[in-house]
Amino acid sequence: MATGRTHRPATRSRGIPEATVARLPLYLRALTALSERSVPTVSSEELAAAAGVNSAKLRKDFSYLGSYGTRGVGYDVEYLVYQISRELGLTQDWPVVIVGIGNLGAALANYGGFASRGFRVAALIDADPAMAGKPVAGMPVQHTDDLEKIISDNGVSIGVIATPAGAAQQVCDRLVAAGVTSILNFAPTVLTVPDGVDVRKVDLSIELQILAFHEQRKAGEESAADADAAAGPAVTKNQHRKGPDGDVPAVMPA
Amino acid sequence: MATGRTHRPATRSRGIPEATVARLPLYLRALTALSERSVPTVSSEELAAAAGVNSAKLRKDFSYLGSYGTRGVGYDVEYLVYQISRELGLTQDWPVVIVGIGNLGAALANYGGFASRGFRVAALIDADPAMAGKPVAGMPVQHTDDLEKIISDNGVSIGVIATPAGAAQQVCDRLVAAGVTSILNFAPTVLTVPDGVDVRKVDLSIELQILAFHEQRKAGEESAADADAAAGPAVTKNQHRKGPDGDVPAVMPA
DNA sequence: CCATCTTTGTGCACGCGTTCACAAAGACAT
DNA sequence: ATGTCTTTGTGAACGCGTGCACAAAGATGG
Secondary structure: OOOOOOOOOOOOOOOHHHHHHHHHHHHHHHHHHHHHOOOOOOOOHHHHHHHHOOOHHHHHHHHHHHOOEEEEOOOEEEHHHHHHHHOOOOOEEEEEEEEOOOOHHHHHHHOOOHHHOOOOEEEEEEEHHHHHHOEEEEEEEEEHHHHHHHHHHHHOOOOEEEHHHHHHHHHHHHHHHOOOOOEEEEEEEOOOOOOEEEEEEEEHEEEEEEHHOOOOOOOOOOOOOOOOOOOOOOOOOOOOOOOOOOOOOOOOOO | OOOOOOOOOOOOOOOOOOHHHHHHHHHHHHHHHHHHHHOOOOOOHHHHHHHHHOOOHHHHHHHHHHOOOOOOOOEHHHHHHHHHHHHHHOOOOEEEEEEEOHHHHHHHHHHHHHHHHOEEEEEEEEEEOOOOEOOOOEEEEEEEEHHHHHHHHHHHOEEOOOOOOHHHHHHHHHHHHHOOEEEEEEEEEOOOOOOOOOOOOHHHHHHHHHHHHHHHHHHHHOOOOOOOOOOOOOOOOOOOOOOEEEEEEOOOOO
């Protein structure tokens, strides 16, 4: 017995499944596009195609929000845009700070998608004194020393971490201590946060590695038996069977 | 209908669950850190803590790869690093191209995490003639016209799309036609690709919106006051009907 | 007003992923 | 060698997410 049970049943979403929440922005984007083209109504089938999901899934997702459709007709685009926006909390303004104004941080600061939908970059923060005052995306970079004051003055509750991995946890701790309760982490590290703080991570390296896995698998299927020719000492350890896979693992580095 | 999209029942991983594959890079990172500190072995409990996952989950994940641990001791760090690397296909070199060298594309080009682990930026491609030849991350940007040639000359099978949303599908089509079978998409669009092509998307805006949802929920729990009748226009489902187009729907919030 | 047609909303079944809990396996001390 | 102790590997239960398939709801036309 190692640790006591601090079992949280995850986030108690107001009845809306997490998987559904993750798709709402997708629907919202598709709906916004329709709205701009002045399309009045849309069927679940059409909208699902535009969002790249199954239509049954879409209908079930919407059912968690309430009954906003009209049978025989479909969904009112404008109405749905509003409902989803409200559900996602996009009808209010969310000031965010970006910490770590390197290449990525600067790119994020310039990213239009931020401001487009309820999010406003309240401040850019960097630890490098040479960056202080320097304008990025039409906004002066501020020094990390003022982090706490910036957070509290602007009522920031969402922070974006784009620092090197080594600084991420420290920055995270300061953000949380200053009152930030949601963090979007671009640094390749596992962040530890107290209960009640949400962390989402975006990791370019991980995404690429997942792609590489599938890519390797695809390559291995077409021309089977050519990538395993690597030499290596025979290992008595792996006498396990791996199922129907014809893979022959037998290599181990010293 | 226009798109006859065949929906994939996910990828048919050769026995290794997709969820496990997605965690392997996480384990690999933690193991690499241990390796650099010359730690010889690690228990599932320790490694799980470092990777931020449940230890039982980690053991089950590893069980899909084979029996690489020693009971009573743990896992050999070096051995596991190698096994996971091999499983992910990181023992070989993956040339990638980045298309769309704006702020984000440039940031990606400079991102160290790319080159660190089997991935090599083979080329930077942009549609802007003014960018052509300009060095970014010590590498000259090439024009979109040469995309097909670049792909085939370098044997690129992984492409990164960092273009504006409007250009993404077109770029995607050209990449796929040229032989790319894995795409990492940063453009806020749903990409349609033929069977056999993997697409992973990274969407900053979506991540923020998901955070906003939880943030709103957190705020709403503390001060349960305005949830429904907030700023919503007085429109009910049945009354709401947009007449003939021309009228501006009055459903949008401030 | 009734029939028909379209599309939503959802009950249900199934499969995947997660977690628990424990037996088996090996290290280590005596 | 034998017993004890640690840690793995996994069977089994459970819960969530997905997709099918269909009844209910409403529009539309006669």
